[in-house]
Amino acid sequence: MKTGRNAPCPCGSGKKFKHCCASGSHSLNQELKESLSNETFNSFEDVKAAAERLVAQQNQTVRDDFLGLSSDQVYKMLHFPFDTPDVFQFSEQLDIEPSAPILMLMENIISAIDEKGLKATKISGHLPQKVCKEAWNDYCKRQGPDDFLCSLHSVNKELDFIPLHVARITLELAGFLRKTKGRFYLTKKYQKTANKSGLKGLYPLIFKTYCNEFNWSYWDGYNEVPFLQQSFLFTLYLLKQRGNERVLTSVYKDDFLNAFPSVLEEMEEDTYFTPEQSIRRCYQSRVLDRFLVFLGLATFETIKDSKDIGHQYKIKKTPLLEAMIHFNFSPPKTDKTVH
Known part of the structure; x- marks a missing residue:
């Protein structure tokens, strides 16, 4: 089936076909004609193989609009980010101690949970007010006395502090936190990873979960x-x-x-x-x-x-x-x- 000019480009770049591979189709066709005319082929399969090699070569050519990446590399970025180790690799355990706002908020949650668990709010099933207020106070201390939001905003529940809410959801999606019979518990997966590697082992799993499973559009109005x-x-x-x-x-x-x-x-x-x-x-x-x-x-x-x-x-x-x-x-x- 012929690709429409306004359809997404089949190379996977995210652009329209007319703004991507179609723009170079004329030059590619000309290059194909010139290349094939200078060779002798014994079968249609040989012609097809030669054409495919030329197309693959074009897809592997770096492009200015991709800042030095090829269409093939961008395709792999968009569709196989965690499954193309020959092009990009993600650490499974860090060689430095990570520091990040999401980790600080997660620490507020984790430190509040003991072996008996942490009682969730009855109606919403969210984190209790005390944890939310303590997390907010810690956040404002890090932001400093001149922070505009801290000077105007107050927190009484989890949804008053959306970054904390997102941190809690991400912990659950990563399999580090579960809620059973109205109480939050840290999972065996969390305990095993934390005991073995600490944040150096936890962060890569949090990173992958945030990229793959948490819906980024959840906490904005766009x-x-x-x-x-x-x-x-x-x-x-x-x-x-x-x-x-x-x-x-x-x-x-x-x-x-x-x-x-x-x-x-x-x-x-x-x-x-x-x-x-x-x-x-x-x-x-x-x-x-x-x-x-x-x-x-x-x-x-x-x-x-x-x-x-x-x-x-x-x-x-x-x-x-x-x-x-x-x-x-x-x-x-x-x-x-x-x-």
């Missing part, structure tokens, strides 16, 4: 746009490439939209923002902040002298990124003048 989560490994590649220096988050948004412009079609236009404005805001909140920063892979720095105070940031990778993932290829050099 369209679901599942592609933002599906492409998490491409974002990690961007951080790997640019993260040695603090760079404006707008650079990451530009890179992402240049690589996957068709993602704009997943965002509806509303009264106040265009699809591009909405996807940029969503990418910063859902991916850069609530993935990279929340999992301790990057840090934000607010631009204090910005005209749009509180909404412009620079981002930089942490050592945890290098400890967690290894790309088995050499990323291209980036322009260090980009800030």
Whole structure:
């Protein structure tokens, strides 16, 4: 069946066919004609094999819009992120002690559970008020006295503190926490991993669970746009490439939209923002902040002298990124003048 020009490209890049492989189809056809005309074939199968080799070669050619990745590498990132060890590998046990906001919130939960378990709230089945308040107080101490949210917000229940709620859900999805007869218990899986490896062994499982099983759109008000989560490994590649220096988050948004412009079609236009404005805001909140920063892979720095105070940031990778993932290829050099 012929691929429509507005259909997703079969290479798996996430772009429309007309903006991806179709744009090079004319040159590829010409290259095929020239290559095949200079060879002698004994059968149709030989012709087909030669054509397939040429197409595969094109798919393995690096592309500027993918920042030095090939269509084949991006396809593997999008569809087999944890099953392509020849291209990228995730650590099963870290060689450094991890630090991340999600881990700090999980520690608030874990430390409150003894062998008798922790009684959940009767109606909602959530964490008790005491745990929520203590977690919030610890969070505000880390944020400092000038934090705007801490100065205005108060916490009385789990849903008043959504990051804590997300941490609890992730613990359950990872198989580290269970609720039985109205009480929370730490599982044998948690005990075994924690006793053997501590956070160095727990974090990789938490990371994989957050990427694979937790729905990132759950804690924001934007369209679901599942592609933002599906492409998490491409974002990690961007951080790997640019993260040695603090760079404006707008650079990451530009890179992402240049690589996957068709993602704009997943965002509806509303009264106040265009699809591009909405996807940029969503990418910063859902991916850069609530993935990279929340999992301790990057840090934000607010631009204090910005005209749009509180909404412009620079981002930089942490050592945890290098400890967690290894790309088995050499990323291209980036322009260090980009800030």
